[in-house]
Amino acid sequence: MSSEPVIHCRDVVVRYGPVTVLDHVSFDVPERKTICLVGPNGGGKSTLLKVLLGLVKPQSGTVKVLGEDPRKARLQVGYMPQHVQIDSMFPIDVEGIVRMGRLRHGGFGFYTKEDNAATERALEEVNLLDYRRETYINLSGGMKQRVLIARALVNNPQLLLLDEPTAMVDAHIEAKLLEHLKSLHNRMTIILVTHDASFVSGLVDEVLCINRTAEYHPLEKVEDRAVQRLYGESVKAVRHDHHLPHGHSHSSEEREEPE
Numbered sequence: 086m087s088s089e090p091v092i093h094c095r096d097v098v099v100r101y102g103p104v105t106v107l108d109h110v111s112f113d114v115p116e117r118k119t120i121c122l123v124g125p126n127g128g129g130k131s132t133l134l135k136v137l138l139g140l141v142k143p144q145s146g147t148v149k150v151l152g153e154d155p156r157k158a159r160l161q162v163g164y165m166p167q168h169v170q171i172d173s174m175f176p177i178d179v180e181g182i183v184r185m186g187r188l189r190h191g192g193f194g195f196y197t198k199e200d201n202a203a204t205e206r207a208l209e210e211v212n213l214l215d216y217r218r219e220t221y222i223n224l225s226g227g228m229k230q231r232v233l234i235a236r237a238l239v240n241n242p243q244l245l246l247l248d249e250p251t252a253m254v255d256a257h258i259e260a261k262l263l264e265h266l267k268s269l270h271n272r273m274t275i276i277l278v279t280h281d282a283s284f285v286s287g288l289v290d291e292v293l294c295i296n297r298t299a300e301y302h303p304l305e306k307v308e309d310r311a312v313q314r315l316y317g318e319s320v321k322a323v324r325h326d327h328h329l330p331h332g333h334s335h336s337s338e339e340r341e342e343p344e
């Protein structure tokens with residue numbers, strides 16, 4: 086592979102009406118790095134992910150994903166959103182959710198054999214093949230999260246974007262997700278947004294702090310007080326010790342998880 090960065094942003098400006106959300110943001114992400122995005126609420130993290138997905142077009146600046154315009158690179162980018170709105174009157178199964186990741190722009194219609202095989206592989210990867218016919222909305226937070234990861238992986242992407250992947254799960258599920266991300270680390274470039282930065286210990290190569298601007302900080306620097314003032318409390322939690330805090334919990338709804 087070439088040494089071209091997987092992500093290249095130069096002087097990217099995004100405004101919503103009169104409000105500048107990203108102000109001359111410039112950074113590169115080299116191949117097979119795992120980068121954590123941290124920053125205060127409203128700092129522009131989700132907007133930056135949308136720019137990388139080609140969903141938000143900057144007013145100015147250059148964005149290249151895998152050397153292309155983000156919209157062209159879209160099929161090589163896996164995306165796990167924070168939430169998926171599923172109407173409870175529309176009982177889509179696990180397989181249906183994952184297969185959605187195979188939809189091409191304007192390509193509604195029948196799924197091919199390849200689509201079905203890719204769906205199966207992705208479900209196997211997250212160990213949920215036996216749950217393929219279960220109704221998605223009935224699953225626990227941790228299982229839903231794994232289904233969404235399978236959907237993000239279904240095109241065997243070169244770049245994986247995860248928006249708050251631990252937002253709805255308990256500490257033991259976090260630990261499993263961490264192990265899974267470590268296993269993907271050698272295969273693809275990973276960008277993850279998190280408020281729960283203790284989760285990323287031992288996984289991320291660098292932290293990209295976003296607060297209207299973007300700045301890389303090596304892990305050891307983000308505990309610096311000046312950095313914390315700029316980018317908020319979330320930065321504080323990035324540590325090198327590789328344990329998850331005991332009793333740390335986001336939800337009590339978990340049911341027994343398949344290993």
Ligand SMILES: Nc1ncnc2c1ncn2[C@@H]1O[C@H](COP(=O)(O)OP(=O)(O)OP(=O)(O)O)[C@@H](O)[C@H]1O
Nearest residue numbers: 101102106124125126127128129130131132133295
């Ligand atoms: N579609 C939109 N129209 C107008 N303003 C928006 C839109 N999307 C986001 N914003 C505003 O842009 C700013 C940045 O939002 P963004 O969601 O990117 O931040 P964030 O860092 O992801 O925040 P959080 O940590 O709370 O998820 C916020 O002030 C938000 O209210």
